[in-house]
Amino acid sequence: MRRFNWQIFISFNLLFTFVLMLLSGLILYFKPEGTVARWLDWKILGVDKSGWESLHTVFSFLFLAFALFHILKIHLRNLRAYMLNYKPRGFRRELYVSLVISVVFLVGTLMYLPPFHLIYQAGNALSDEWAGMVQVESKTIVPRQSLEKVATELGMDSKSLKEWMSRQDMEKLSSRATLMEHAENLGITPYALYQRMRSAVNKASYEAEKKIYRTITLEEVAWLYGLEIERIQNYLAQKYDLNRLPAESSLYDISRQAQQTPRDIKRQILDQLQ
Secondary structure, X not given: OOOXXXXXXXXXXXXXXXXXXXXXXXXXXXXXXXXXHHHHOOEEOOEEHHHHHHHHHHHHHHHHHHHHHHHHHHHHHHHHHHHHOOXXXXXHHHHHHHHHHHHHHHHHHHOOOOOHHHHHHHHHHHHHHHHOOOOOOOOOOOOOOEHHHHHHHHOOOHHHHHHHHHHOOOOOOOOOOEHHHHHHHHOOOXXXXXXXXXXXXXXXXXXXXXXXXXXXXXXXXXXXXXXXXXXXXHHHHHHHOOOOOOOOOEHHHXXXXXXXXXXXXXXXXXXXXX
C-alpha cells in the first residue's frame, strides 16, 4: 500500500482553501454595510453577508494552519538553511528583498500611503454604492425591529397597523415579529416592506392634510399671519401664473392649480412674504 503523501495532501488543501479565501475576499471587498445588507436581504450565490464573513474567517484560519503545517513538515530544514547560510553566494539577497517588500506593504498600509490607501478607499466606495439604495427616514429604524416599533417610529397607531397588515395579508405573523421575518414571509426585502409602510403612512398623512387644507382659505392665511391678501394674490400670480384668485380660495384648490402640495404653498407664502 502506497504511503500517505503529506506534501500532496497539504498542497491540495492549500489550493482549495486559497480558492475559497479568494472568492470570499473578492465578494466581501464590495459588500454593503451590515444594516444595508439586512435591508436589501443581500446575498451572493445564496449566501448572505454573515455567511461569507464566516466562510472567509474559517478558511483563513484553515489556510494558515495548512501553511504552517507546510512550513514545519516540508520546508523547515530549507528555511533554516536559508537563514543560516552566510556564504557570498547564499540567499541573503533574497531574504532582504523579501523583508523589504513586507515592510513597505506594512508601513504603507498602516500610514495610508499611496497606492495602498487607494485599495482601501476603492473598497469603501464600492460598499457605499449600496447605501445609496436605502433611504430610511430615521437611523433608529432597523430591519431587526418589530413591525410594531417601526410603525410607531413612522407615526402609525396600532389600529392603523392592524388594518394595514390585514390589507397586506400579513396575519400569519404578529406585529411583534421583525421586519426581516415579515419580509421573508412575503418573499420581499425588508426595505421593500418598509417602503410599503412608509407609503401607507404618507398616503394617510396626505389624506388628513387634504381635509385640513380644504378648509383653509387665502383670507384666513392672511389673517392668521398678519399679511395683506393682495400681496399673497400678487405673489401667487407671479410665481404660478394664478391670476384673480378669490380670497375664499382654499389652499388645497390652489395647490392643485400650482401642482404643489398645500403645505409647500403655505410655506412659500410665509417664507417670501413674512
